[in-house]
Amino acid sequence: MGDYMRTPLYEDHVRRGAKITEYAGWEMPLQYAGIAREVEVVRKKVGLFDISHMGEFTVSGPNALDLLQYVTTNDISKLDISRAQYTLLCNENGGVIDDLIIYRLAEQHYLLIVNAANEKKDFDWISGHNSFGAKLENHSAYIALIAVQGPLAERTLQDVAKMNVEEIGRFQIAITKIAGQWCQVARTGYTGEDGFEVLSDVNDCADIWNALLTSGEQYGVKPIGLGARDVLRLEAGLPLYGHELTDETSPVAARLMWVVKPAKGDFIGKAAILQAKENGGGRKLAGIEAIDRCIPRHGCDVTVDGKAVGTITSGTFSPTLGKGIAMAYLDADMAAVDMAVEVTTGARTCACRVVSTPFYKRT
Amino acid sequence: MDPSKFKYSKTHEWVNAEDDTATIGITEYAQSELGEIVFVELPEIGISFSKGDAFGTIESYKTVSDLITPISGEVVEINAELAESPEFVNESPYEKGWMIKLKMTKLAELDELMTAQQYENAPKEH
Numbered sequence: 356m357g358d359y360m361r362t363p364l365y366e367d368h369v370r371r372g373a374k375i376t377e378y379a380g381w382e383m384p385l386q387y388a389g390i391a392r393e394v395e396v397v398r399k400k401v402g403l404f405d406i407s408h409m410g411e412f413t414v415s416g417p418n419a420l421d422l423l424q425y426v427t428t429n430d431i432s433k434l435d436i437s438r439a440q441y442t443l444l445c446n447e448n449g450g451v452i453d454d455l456i457i458y459r460l461a462e463q464h465y466l467l468i469v470n471a472a473n474e475k476k477d478f479d480w481i482s483g484h485n486s487f488g489a490k491l492e493n494h495s496a497y498i499a500l501i502a503v504q505g506p507l508a509e510r511t512l513q514d515v516a517k518m519n520v521e522e523i524g525r526f527q528i529a530i531t532k533i534a535g536q537w538c539q540v541a542r543t544g545y546t547g548e549d550g551f552e553v554l555s556d557v558n559d560c561a562d563i564w565n566a567l568l569t570s571g572e573q574y575g576v577k578p579i580g581l582g583a584r585d586v587l588r589l590e591a592g593l594p595l596y597g598h599e600l601t602d603e604t605s606p607v608a609a610r611l612m613w614v615v616k617p618a619k620g621d622f623i624g625k626a627a628i629l630q631a632k633e634n635g636g637g638r639k640l641a642g643i644e645a646i647d648r649c650i651p652r653h654g655c656d657v658t659v660d661g662k663a664v665g666t667i668t669s670g671t672f673s674p675t676l677g678k679g680i681a682m683a684y685l686d687a688d689m690a691a692v693d694m695a696v697e698v699t700t701g702a703r704t705c706a707c708r709v710v711s712t713p714f715y716k717r718t
Numbered sequence: 719m720d721p722s723k724f725k726y727s728k729t730h731e732w733v734n735a736e737d738d739t740a741t742i743g744i745t746e747y748a749q750s751e752l753g754e755i756v757f758v759e760l761p762e763i764g765i766s767f768s769k770g771d772a773f774g775t776i777e778s779y780k781t782v783s784d785l786i787t788p789i790s791g792e793v794v795e796i797n798a799e800l801a802e803s804p805e806f807v808n809e810s811p812y813e814k815g816w817m818i819k820l821k822m823t824k825l826a827e828l829d830e831l832m833t834a835q836q837y838e839n840a841p842k843e844h
Contacts, residue, residue: 391756
């Protein structure tokens, strides 16, 4: 392989028998025991993910808030210290540059976690609009990120963290020590389960990873690859940049208007997004469930009576539900629950129906 | 079941011929290239196929492919267990993962297939 980047845990993944894949310029674990088994571990027990490939920026100083209000769609002024917010970076046309989570670490100090594939693009974009004079720094090369996800994530983390992790509410972040190493622990994730994401120095993350694997052993913890991560996020109905979200996709079509707050003042893309909302119509993101035994796949056409009504953006086999599931952009009048549609995959036509998302919701 | 005695096709199916009945499945190499299999679609009993026909489909997380019969014949039995347990193809491609049995109509086609040794040494294409 060429000049791919590796996380500090790469050797550990290989030693544990992971199949390695190239993703966004990184060599990452695709799977260990197998996708279906790994999904089940996260749904029923607890899984550990090395997601150190993701990008981390900080925005700080007296003008941090103004810069973030201008480049993101959600209202960051509503965010209290130690809380997190899901938000979007949009371009002037209202297309989604990336989706991200912003954590407010201190009064004038914000942490942004962005998709690995968009790290440079996002940084350049925010930097290019920083006429506010906020301090913007890219720490991606120095920060490692481990996700602990599943119903037994809290117990696994509690056994090694020097704090009562129960106190960390959903979308909150706290500083603590694990295996003697300082880290920040946020109750966020991308699996549809309860869970945490642990940020640390790249030099410390192996200690944290090993401590969690050891403490979690009694709970059935396993390392989980990107293959299962994609299935988990799709079962949970969570969008992925490059699939449901692109630079040409509006938050209106992606049904993400709950993170767009026009009342907060001016921000990039506001006029275009409001225009798209006004126009209505167009295609809308919808869930699709296969009735036939098949997987509706990314790029496949969705048809009704042979007429194209949409395109699949992500599709997989859901081991939790035992059927093919997908997300698709569908003509607005077709994006109604229980609508019968067909998906053409290769030479086959597969009977499907429109369903509400998430496909899976934890109980 | 002794895969070293089976015949093999370039499209990575194996054939175990006993009298005029051929059991067909996919090879260890094929299952490992496909990865975790989630659906195996097999034909109904009584359907006739000619050599090179698609007799079904196999779908994994990674991709969906046609299953190609390396010989001609009529389907006399299918492995119905694969509907519920497609993972048998990954776990046991030469035994529990068998797919169909054909009553062969052109026995001479067996001679056109590769031996285990020849298949082993053949360049692998996807």
